[in-house]
Amino acid sequence: MPKDVAIIGVGQSAFSRKYSGSVREMVFEAFAEAVRDAGITPKDIDASLVCSAPEYDKQRSPAGLIAEYLGLNPQPTFVLENICASGTSGVRVAYSLIKAGLHDIVAVIGFQKMSEISSAESQERMGRGADIMWEAPFGTMMPAYYAMHAQVHFARYNTTEEDLALIRVKASKYGAINDRAVFRKELTVEQCLSAGVVSSPLKVYDCCANADGASCLILANAARAKEASSQPVWILGLGAASATMNLTGRQFLDGLQVTRLAARQAYRMAGLSPRDVDVAEVHDCFTIAELMAYEDLGFAEPGRGKELIREGQTYIGGKIPVNVDGGLLSKGHPIGATGGSQVRTIVLQLRGEAGPMQVPGAEVGLVQNIGGVGIYSNVIILGR
Amino acid sequence: MGFEKFGRKSYTAQTKVAEFVDRLAQGEICATRCRSCGRIYFPPRADCSFCLGDAMEWVKIPETGKLASFTRVYYAPAGFEADVPYTLALVNFGDVKVFGRLSSAVEESTIKIGMDLKPIVLEMPDGQITYEFIPVEECGR
Numbered sequence: 001m002p003k004d005v006a007i008i009g010v011g012q013s014a015f016s017r018k019y020s021g022s023v024r025e026m027v028f029e030a031f032a033e034a035v036r037d038a039g040i041t042p043k044d045i046d047a048s049l050v051c052s053a054p055e056y057d058k059q060r061s062p063a064g065l066i067a068e069y070l071g072l073n074p075q076p077t078f079v080l081e082n083i084c085a086s087g088t089s090g091v092r093v094a095y096s097l098i099k100a101g102l103h104d105i106v107a108v109i110g111f112q113k114m115s116e117i118s119s120a121e122s123q124e125r126m127g128r129g130a131d132i133m134w135e136a137p138f139g140t141m142m143p144a145y146y147a148m149h150a151q152v153h154f155a156r157y158n159t160t161e162e163d164l165a166l167i168r169v170k171a172s173k174y175g176a177i178n179d180r181a182v183f184r185k186e187l188t189v190e191q192c193l194s195a196g197v198v199s200s201p202l203k204v205y206d207c208c209a210n211a212d213g214a215s216c217l218i219l220a221n222a223a224r225a226k227e228a229s230s231q232p233v234w235i236l237g238l239g240a241a242s243a244t245m246n247l248t249g250r251q252f253l254d255g256l257q258v259t260r261l262a263a264r265q266a267y268r269m270a271g272l273s274p275r276d277v278d279v280a281e282v283h284d285c286f287t288i289a290e291l292m293a294y295e296d297l298g299f300a301e302p303g304r305g306k307e308l309i310r311e312g313q314t315y316i317g318g319k320i321p322v323n324v325d326g327g328l329l330s331k332g333h334p335i336g337a338t339g340g341s342q343v344r345t346i347v348l349q350l351r352g353e354a355g356p357m358q359v360p361g362a363e364v365g366l367v368q369n370i371g372g373v374g375i376y377s378n379v380i381i382l383g384r
Numbered sequence: 385m386g387f388e389k390f391g392r393k394s395y396t397a398q399t400k401v402a403e404f405v406d407r408l409a410q411g412e413i414c415a416t417r418c419r420s421c422g423r424i425y426f427p428p429r430a431d432c433s434f435c436l437g438d439a440m441e442w443v444k445i446p447e448t449g450k451l452a453s454f455t456r457v458y459y460a461p462a463g464f465e466a467d468v469p470y471t472l473a474l475v476n477f478g479d480v481k482v483f484g485r486l487s488s489a490v491e492e493s494t495i496k497i498g499m500d501l502k503p504i505v506l507e508m509p510d511g512q513i514t515y516e517f518i519p520v521e522e523c524g525r
Contacts, residue, residue, distance in 0.1 A: 133394075
């Protein structure tokens with residue numbers, strides 16, 4: 001189990017419907033928190049990776065601007081984009097920069113200010129995160145693609161709309177106690193089931209909330225990590241994979257092959273198995289995505305993910321607590337900030353600093369972050 | 385005819401496979417087949433990623449396929465508002481799968497994964513051209 005690269009600082013702005021400042025100011029909130037948390041100064045940071053989906057940004061080439069505002073010149077900086085998986089792709093690249101010996105300390109900064117465009121425009125842009133020649137001309141969008149996965153899961157495994165509602169109810173319970181979440185209301189199964197249909201069978205509360213937000217992670221090599229931090233959280237395993245963008249190239253729709261492949265790599269690198277994981281953050285952009293993640297990550301056999309949520313096993317106190325910070329569903333999903341926020345949650349869990357969301361005694365945590373509809377997947381395993 | 389004619393709203397004007405649209409206008413829905421290695425592609429491609437060949441020929445997709453998945457869309461992205469609700473579908477034709485829309489005339493409660501579907505060409509009033517799937521039983525035309 002490698003202990004070469006650690007996360008020594010984490011930060012996140014509050015996720016909100018509409019941030020009342022500029023992108024640079026929003027990013028600064030997350031950055032300042034992470035740098036203070038790491039006990040370093042901006043000049044200790046050797047390079048920065050800025051993770052963002054540029055179709056939402058008015059600023060072109062935001063890395064230059066962000067590095068300037070954060071005081072990170074003249075160190076190298078660049079943008080990294082994998083749509084919703086940008087943040088964890090940033091972690092993968094930062095890990096390799098550090099392992100290669102090019103840099104000692106790297107900042108992974110993620111942001112998105114979704115409120116600068118309307119929801120319909122946002123869906124249209126997300127829809128263009130699929131094949132623009134052969135899919136988008138039919139009027140595609142993210143909820144529709146995940147709905148098509150849900151239809152297959154329902155037909156093959158008798159999963160139900162109630163199962164999906166149970167996942168949202170869990171997310172809302174933890175979103176209500178997370179002061180960084182955008183959606184703070186608790187929901188009932190009845191409320192979830194009676195909400196309007198977006199793309200059958202997914203209804204309003206099966207979909208995550210767009211949000212404005214920023215996240216920041218500070219990664220360091222072993223020597224600098226031990227020097228700067230009393231509680232470094234180590235990157236034990238990394239996995240990443242891609243799949244055809246067009247759904248016509250997928251072998252199955254009742255799970256995501258990219259996650260299965262990325263998880264296998266990450267478990268192998270860490271020398272761990274699914275039952276070693278004490279707490280997980282999975283990419284619940286839609287309720288069905290969390291259900292598929294239970295199975296793709298090996299927490300449940302294929303088709304049996306519904307039993308985990310029906311039995312409450314993914315709550316704190318259950319076999320494998322998942323998204324106990326509210327997840328994308330309630331915490332919110334500012335595209336480029338999401339991966340960093342997921343990692344931050346796990347780091348706080350492993351340091352015992354997750355407050356009311358703490359999973360007692362958590363030693364190993366897992367993050368699964370998806371880009372597009374299963375186009376990209378990153379799985380990261382973290383440990384104390 | 386350029387590829388901007390394809391679908392409700394096309395995001396691509398120029399492509400080496402723009403002939404797809406001309407063939408659509410003739411009532412044919414085609415895939416491409418690599419002349420070197422024989423692989424069949426839908427969506428149609430100008431280049432073969434297996435043998436790196438770029439000599440392709442057009443081949444009609446089979447007459448009928450089976451519904452692999454679907455969803456009825458009630459909230460449209462910008463530019464598609466006038467169409468809601470509409471049904472997106474993925475249909476398996478054996479060698480190829482095809483993504484598109486299932487006819488809006490088909491009631492959602494009657495849609496079943498695995499049902500037999502047939503693609504038809506659809507010309508829209510504004511001159512755009514596309515295809516959609518209809519149940520095989522209804523293919524009277």
